Amino acid sequence: MRAFVVAVFAFLYLPIALVVLFSFNAGHHASEFTGFSVQWYGKALANPFLVEALKNSLFIATTSALLAALCGTAAALGLARVGARTRAVFDALLGAAIVVPGVVIGISTLVALVQLFGVVNPFVASLWPNDQPPRLALGYGSIIAAHGLFSMALVAMIVGTRLGSLDRNLVEASSDLYATPLTTFRSIVLPQIMPAVIAGFLLAFTFSFDDFIVAFFVAGAQTTLPIYVFASIRRGVTPEINAIATIVLVASVLLVVLAQWQLRQRKPSH
Amino acid sequence: MSAGTGSVFSMRGNVLRHNLLTALLLGPATAWLVVFLVLPFVAITVFSVGERAPEGGYQAAFTLAQYANLPARATAFWNTMVLAPAGALACLLVAYPVAYYLALRAPQRWRLILLALVVIPFWTSLLMRTYAWMYVLGGRGIPALLAYVGIEDVRLINTPGAVLLGIVYGYLPLMILPIYVSLERLDRQLLEASADLGATPISTFLGVTLRLSLPGVMTGFSLVMILLLGEYLIPTLLGGGKVFFIGNALVDLFLQSRNWPFGSAIAITLVAVSVVVLLAANRISTRLSGARRVDLI
Numbered sequence: 001m002r003a004f005v006v007a008v009f010a011f012l013y014l015p016i017a018l019v020v021l022f023s024f025n026a027g028h029h030a031s032e033f034t035g036f037s038v039q040w041y042g043k044a045l046a047n048p049f050l051v052e053a054l055k056n057s058l059f060i061a062t063t064s065a066l067l068a069a070l071c072g073t074a075a076a077l078g079l080a081r082v083g084a085r086t087r088a089v090f091d092a093l094l095g096a097a098i099v100v101p102g103v104v105i106g107i108s109t110l111v112a113l114v115q116l117f118g119v120v121n122p123f124v125a126s127l128w129p130n131d132q133p134p135r136l137a138l139g140y141g142s143i144i145a146a147h148g149l150f151s152m153a154l155v156a157m158i159v160g161t162r163l164g165s166l167d168r169n170l171v172e173a174s175s176d177l178y179a180t181p182l183t184t185f186r187s188i189v190l191p192q193i194m195p196a197v198i199a200g201f202l203l204a205f206t207f208s209f210d211d212f213i214v215a216f217f218v219a220g221a222q223t224t225l226p227i228y229v230f231a232s233i234r235r236g237v238t239p240e241i242n243a244i245a246t247i248v249l250v251a252s253v254l255l256v257v258l259a260q261w262q263l264r265q266r267k268p269s270h
Numbered sequence: 271m272s273a274g275t276g277s278v279f280s281m282r283g284n285v286l287r288h289n290l291l292t293a294l295l296l297g298p299a300t301a302w303l304v305v306f307l308v309l310p311f312v313a314i315t316v317f318s319v320g321e322r323a324p325e326g327g328y329q330a331a332f333t334l335a336q337y338a339n340l341p342a343r344a345t346a347f348w349n350t351m352v353l354a355p356a357g358a359l360a361c362l363l364v365a366y367p368v369a370y371y372l373a374l375r376a377p378q379r380w381r382l383i384l385l386a387l388v389v390i391p392f393w394t395s396l397l398m399r400t401y402a403w404m405y406v407l408g409g410r411g412i413p414a415l416l417a418y419v420g421i422e423d424v425r426l427i428n429t430p431g432a433v434l435l436g437i438v439y440g441y442l443p444l445m446i447l448p449i450y451v452s453l454e455r456l457d458r459q460l461l462e463a464s465a466d467l468g469a470t471p472i473s474t475f476l477g478v479t480l481r482l483s484l485p486g487v488m489t490g491f492s493l494v495m496i497l498l499l500g501e502y503l504i505p506t507l508l509g510g511g512k513v514f515f516i517g518n519a520l521v522d523l524f525l526q527s528r529n530w531p532f533g534s535a536i537a538i539t540l541v542a543v544s545v546v547v548l549l550a551a552n553r554i555s556t557r558l559s560g561a562r563r564v565d566l567i
Contacts, residue, residue, distance in 0.1 A: 013391075101500020226395065
């Protein structure tokens with residue numbers, strides 16, 4: 001059984017290792033490693049389209065993860081204050097946001113937004129004083145909103161779990177000692193749920209940064225890094241893609257390790 | 271008297287403040303869920319009974335013609351309905367021994383590290399991980415190595431087998447995790463009791479371990495199966511246009527041929543199948559024992 005487990009771990013990590021190895025290849029070809037070089041990293045970072053896509057992805061991932069961490073945490077706190085029936089409705093909706101396949105989230109958001117813009121844009125134009133009214137269109141906003149949906153649900157779930165294991169005695173002791181609700185929240189609740197909030201933010205960032213399928217539908221004229229990489233892969237495999245893949249993999253691994261570490265920090269000891 | 275009315279007022283004020291704060295906390299999430307989950311779902315439901323406008327897009331109508339037309343994409347449905355369960359099953363067969371080892375056999379100090387090594391790939395880009403297999407299975411990967419030792423003309427990429435391999439690779443972590451959780455919570459005294467009562471290791475495994483881990487198996491199986499129903503990247507990159515899934519049909523209908531009503535009907539069908547899979551899995555695991563929460567991290 002141990003041999004089997006070792007084989008599975010090799011199966012999980014060898015292909016990734018190969019991609020990383022060949023990102024340092026001096027030659028053009030994947031079949032032979034002709035020497036060590038970082039030229040492909042230089043080429044990748046000198047490619048303006050790629051840098052643009054990378055910047056877009058960083059912006060979208062940061063914004064959607066921040067919004068998701070704020071709204072998701074607020075939702076988890078709010079859900080701790082409502083009755084069982086309201087809670088069940090929210091839990092079902094949040095569960096749906098996580099479980100519904102990305103491809104369905106992508107197309108339904110596309111359809112709804114295009115339809116909505118079709119109504120709003122002429123209306124705004126008819127009211128606008130000059131003939132250059134603002135037009136709503138697919139782009140940053142729609143990607144951030146669609147990514148934020150999944151991320152917010154994820155944060156609400158992680159923070160909700162942590163709230164459930166919160167030490168009630170501390171909260172009661174705090175209010176018995178005449179602390180205001182706000183003080184109790186700041187000094188008792190917030191420190192205990194903070195690791196979950198940070199972990200949620202990091203996972204939300206990773207999800208958004210890595211997502212291809214949702215952004216593919218709602219990106220409009222914008223390009224994110226996964227969309228750019230997908231398009232280049234279809235044109236052919238080059239070591240330049242290996243270099244990008246390596247950067248993305250290393251970044252996601254760091255973020256996930258950080259998130260796991262945060263979640264295991266300061267966990268209530270009982 | 272005045273103190274009494276004062277306290278009634280302040281109590282009412284407290285209730286009001288309590289409700290207002292709850293509303294403020296839940297407001298943004300509610301708006302988000304309504305605008306970007308409920309409304310879009312209503313939109314594709316309405317579209318699915320509509321007609322395609324001559325220039326593409328949607329034209330209002332009330333017809334079930336789109337649903338009647340589903341057999342036009344029978345190949346995509348067939349591929350998905352065969353490869354999604356097959357992929358989930360293959361994942362399960364690989365995942366179970368790993369989860370078993372991690373939960374019951376691995377040395378204590380290695381357990382968390384090994385578990386983290388399982389989880390990390392799940393949170394890294396599926397696109398990049400699938401690309402890694404394009405690299406390995408492609409002409410300059412394993413086939414080149416085989417040619418080197420004299421086995422010529424092996425074709426690995428763009429086959430159903432490559433898609434299946436990509437599926438197992440992509441979703442293995444998601445299958446290992448819930449099984450690990452259910453095995454890890456297993457009461458070890460039951461195993462000892464079973465052995466003390468003279469059961470062979472195999473009958474202990476079948477009668478106790480496997481049985482009690484079935485909720486985890488069902489959770490993993492249904493999660494992987496549902497994600498596979500909507501998969502697009504793996505069949506596109508490793509199936510090379512020969513093995514296409516429902517996801518590929520949806521991309522085609524929404525972004526290329528712009529037949530939105532037909533695409534919506536397919537999407538609704540996809541969601542319906544997912545719901546059936548989830549309900550069935552839930553039913554089975556609650557019947558076997560109490561359902562368990564599974565954290566994805």
